[in-house]
Amino acid sequence: APSAAPGVPHHVQAEAAANVGEPTDRTPGGSPESLPGKRFTLTAGTATVTVSGQSVAAWAFDGQVPGPELTATVGDVLEVTLRNKDIARGVTLHWHGYDVPNSQDGVPGVTQDAVLPGQEFVYRFRADQAGTYWYHTHAVSDIGVKMGLYGVLVVRPGPMSGVDRVIAAHTLSSVSLPEPAQEPVAAGTPMRLRLINTDSATHRYALAGSPFQVAAIDGMDLSQPPAVSETVISIPAGGRYDLVFSAPAAPIALSVDNRVVYSTGALTPSTSGWPVLDPLSYGTAQDPPWNRYDKEFTLVLDRGLDLRGLLPRYAHTVNGAADPDIPPQVVHLGDTVKFTIVNRSLVVHPWHLHGHHVLVLSRNGKAATGSPLWLDSFDVRPGEVWEVTFKADNPGMWANHCHNLAHAEQGMLLHLMYA
Ligand code: C2O
Ligand code: CU
Known part of the structure; x- marks a missing residue:
């Protein structure tokens, strides 16, 4: 194989x-x-x-x-x-x-x-x-x-070695984040921390005490990720980052929004002033696997008034419409598809397409230059324009929506439909 x-x-x-x-x-x-x-x-x-x-x-x-x-x-x-x-x-x-x-x-x-x-x-x-x-x-x-x-x-992919831990940040009613876990780990142990943001808001993760590599984002391995240290990772709603490193002799600590949730010993990290990692701009230049598109769609994300009910209410809209009134995006099996996603609103919209990973082409007109980034969840911040592409290779009817789930319930959801 x-x-x-x-x-x-x-x-x-x-x-x-x-x-x-x-x-x-x-x-x-x-x-x-x-x-x-x-x-x-x-x-x-x-x-x-x-x-x-x-x-x-x-x-x-x-x-x-x-x-x-x-x-x-x-x-x-x-x-x-x-x-x-x-x-x-x-x-x-x-x-x-x-x-x-x-x-x-x-x-x-x-x-x-x-x-x-x-x-x-x-x-x-x-x-x-x-x-x-x-x-x-x-x-x-x-x-x-x-x-x-x-x-x-x-x-x-096979039998695991070393320490392999999942850290899922969550919001349960008003109480958020997992209980802090502390475990002693021998120096030199291969470590993999799988960070999952199951919340509807972006969260900031920081690993103190060791350089690390981002081995994978959204389940997809990165190609030759550089080692980084003292860097904050901003994970969108729904997104996942896998960090790998070798356990140092001194303790490490992983914090979410400045609260330690995992450590290998007593360590009170100060992460203030650390820069935020931009996965679109590290590594080497990339060529997209295709450079013509059978279907191109523009999604303008905004806020509008929904006048259909008894009382007008605010809706989160795509191209001026709210679910279920947003026309589906129709593709054929085998099409190469490009989405241009424009956020004209004042809040972040963590975008999520079901059934496919998308390759990031550019953000705000700047081409992605890092490892090819195949994502399924990404923050489109106010004013940003993202261009992403994928191959229509998984037939069906797929939700395509904001993963701030309240926004999705308030209209920001449409469907990708195979004809
Ligand atoms: Cu994680 Cu349609 O959602
Ligand atoms: Cu949203």
């Missing part, structure tokens, strides 16, 4: 592999029994959980927030049975950043009905993308995710 090229998503690689007999479809072939499998059951229900010493009313998978960490190895078939005990408004599982077959995408009203109390739904897909992902309900997602219906999905 061809070796995986870093920075190129699996579906692009799958094309290159097509003539050597590699599977190119995303649905598991053969009978489930004939494939290495990982089976999980997640039961959604109301629960009371303890966060920072406080009892908080939550909606939880298996009674815990975040839900159980699902782990698999590349090639496994994942089978996840979702049961709903008593979430009256229904629940689904969306595999954020995982480019699953459309039928497994977990969007109620689009790919399935919401799973109501007493019902269940079985998700099945092959884990052919290594990396850091997460799952969350997509039914009344703004409330559902805030109440706690989310968890971690990690797919490893």
